[in-house]
Amino acid sequence: MSDKIGVAILAAGLGKRMGVDIAKPLIPLMGKKLLDFSIDAAADFARSHSLNAQFGVVVGHQKEKVAEHVKLHHSDKEISFPFQKEQLGTADALRSYFNDCPWAKDTDFTLVLCADTPLLTSTELSTLWEELKTNQAKAVAASFKTPKPTGYGRIVRFDKGFQIVEEKDASEEQRQITEVNSGLYIFETKMILENLASIDSNNKAGEFYLTDAFKKDSDVYPVCFDSETPFLGVNSPVQLSNALHQLKLRINESLQASGVLVMDKAHTYIEPTVQISAGTTIYPNCFLHGETTIESGATVEPGTIIKDSVIKTGVLIKAYSYLENALVGESCQVGPYARLRPGTDLGEKVKIGNFVEVKKAKLEKAVSVSHLSYVGDAEVGENVNIGCGFITCNYDGEAKHLTKIGKDSFIGSDTQMIAPINIGERAFVASGSTINQDVPDEGFALSRSRQVTKEKMASRFLKGKWAIKKG
Ligand code: UD1
Numbered sequence: 499m500s501d502k503i504g505v506a507i508l509a510a511g512l513g514k515r516m517g518v519d520i521a522k523p524l525i526p527l528m529g530k531k532l533l534d535f536s537i538d539a540a541a542d543f544a545r546s547h548s549l550n551a552q553f554g555v556v557v558g559h560q561k562e563k564v565a566e567h568v569k570l571h572h573s574d575k576e577i578s579f580p581f582q583k584e585q586l587g588t589a590d591a592l593r594s595y596f597n598d599c600p601w602a603k604d605t606d607f608t609l610v611l612c613a614d615t616p617l618l619t620s621t622e623l624s625t626l627w628e629e630l631k632t633n634q635a636k637a638v639a640a641s642f643k644t645p646k647p648t649g650y651g652r653i654v655r656f657d658k659g660f661q662i663v664e665e666k667d668a669s670e671e672q673r674q675i676t677e678v679n680s681g682l683y684i685f686e687t688k689m690i691l692e693n694l695a696s697i698d699s700n701n702k703a704g705e706f707y708l709t710d711a712f713k714k715d716s717d718v719y720p721v722c723f724d725s726e727t728p729f730l731g732v733n734s735p736v737q738l739s740n741a742l743h744q745l746k747l748r749i750n751e752s753l754q755a756s757g758v759l760v761m762d763k764a765h766t767y768i769e770p771t772v773q774i775s776a777g778t779t780i781y782p783n784c785f786l787h788g789e790t791t792i793e794s795g796a797t798v799e800p801g802t803i804i805k806d807s808v809i810k811t812g813v814l815i816k817a818y819s820y821l822e823n824a825l826v827g828e829s830c831q832v833g834p835y836a837r838l839r840p841g842t843d844l845g846e847k848v849k850i851g852n853f854v855e856v857k858k859a860k861l862e863k864a865v866s867v868s869h870l871s872y873v874g875d876a877e878v879g880e881n882v883n884i885g886c887g888f889i890t891c892n893y894d895g896e897a898k899h900l901t902k903i904g905k906d907s908f909i910g911s912d913t914q915m916i917a918p919i920n921i922g923e924r925a926f927v928a929s930g931s932t933i934n935q936d937v938p939d940e941g942f943a944l945s946r947s948r949q950v951t952k953e954k955m956a957s958r959f960l961k962g963k964w965a966i967k968k969g
């Protein structure tokens with residue numbers, strides 16, 4: 499039988515130092531919220547050890563919003579929301595967890611995580627777990643050494659057991675200790691239940707410290723990690739940007755190792771949900787978000803933003819383009835400065851040029867829209883060439899209407915299609931036309947007014963420096 503583990507995530511704190519009116523667990527970072535990282539790390543860890551995990555996210559500040567987010571984004575997990583009425587300290591938060599989660603007392607182990615350590619992964623949790631098991635310990639705490647221990651609880655080791663002394667309560671001598679507490683623990687549930695009851699608030703902060711559960715002469719161990727990075731806490735805007743920097747490097751370096759040419763790992767933002775195949779080139783200052791997939795041989799030039807889109811093999815996205823919910827077929831070229839809005843579906847070898855906007859439109863193989871156009875609510879057949887300055891007039895103030903253009907047609911520059919409208923196959927629409935009637939297959943349509951030219955009449959209109967000198 500697999501071990502039952504209860505995961506307590508302490509997320510009731512105010513997060514005052516962040517300076518924003520968003521509960522700290524909900525602060526956004528690389529497409530997720532801070533709290534999501536802790537939940538995901540714990541879930542990965544439980545899965546990799548085949549543990550039977552149940553989650554309790556201790557909420558307090560903005561509790562409804564925190565719970566709503568978690569329910570929406572982690573619907574695949576069993577999660578309860580114990581409520582801590584007053585933020586009386588980390589031990590009090592864990593008491594709320596045991597009080598409000600009836601299943602928690604029946605677990606074999608209790609893993610405690612904070613909601614503000616986004617760099618933590620299942621790797622550190624696994625190390626901690628293995629140490630607990632190997633040493634048959636009653637509890638383990640993750641620690642690390644740092645030249646700047648200020649603010650952290652210090653680890654005081656004994657021949658058997660250890661204590662954590664909080665900064666406020668530490669003696670001058672204890673403050674010199676550089677091994678500090680990360681706030682990540684695994685307890686035998688029986689042990690922590692026994693200990694929690696006796697934790698008091700007789701300390702400088704007047705708080706119930708969970709760290710008081712660790713004692714001299716008991717079977718508890720600190721597990722000292724080599725790197726501080728996975729435990730980096732986010733308590734301030736500066737720490738948030740440090741975490742973002744580390745996370746971005748981690749993602750970019752792992753992509754580089756898998757054969758993606760991330761040209762500048764310090765200035766490229768790729769969310770962990772994005773999938774990129776080997777043999778793809780990503781230039782600096784790109785932001786790749788959400789459920790985006792980029793296939794091999796694609797190139798994404800600088801300053802491009804891509805959200806929830808699929809980019810097929812051999813595509814070239816030129817600089818400063820903005821794509822959202824778009825499908826870009828094999829060997830397409832898009833941009834520079836193109837905007838592909840939701841519902842864009844480009845077949846292979848489509849060419850979208852500069853200052854072109856496409857929305858909810860299907861463009862078949864080898865369509866070309868090279869300059870300054872808007873194609874919205876449209877179906878465009880294979881090989882259609884659309885000239886410069888084309889507009890689908892898709893909206894009548896009430897509803898959106900469809901423009902259809904059949905394959906192999908040629909649409910001249912500066913034309914407008916007043917939708918709903920159907921242009922047949924192999925049709926030709928002359929430049930400067932406003933088309934409000936259907937054009938049949940092989941039809942030719944021209945709607946501009948006839949040109950009038952008057953000889954020598956320019957002098958009546960040319961003034962100032964343009965005036966034509968007489969004689
Ligand atoms: C805690 C540890 C300290 C450690 C540090 C690592 C204690 C007493 N101290 O201090 O040894 O070095 O983390 O970062 O545990 N929370 C609640 N309810 C509360 C208080 C806190 O849910 O009443 C939550 C917070 O939202 C946060 C976590 O617990 O996610 C840690 O609380 P925080 O106040 O940040 O503890 P530290 O002072 O950082």
Ligand code: MG
Pocket residue numbers: 731733
């Ligand atoms: Mg903290």
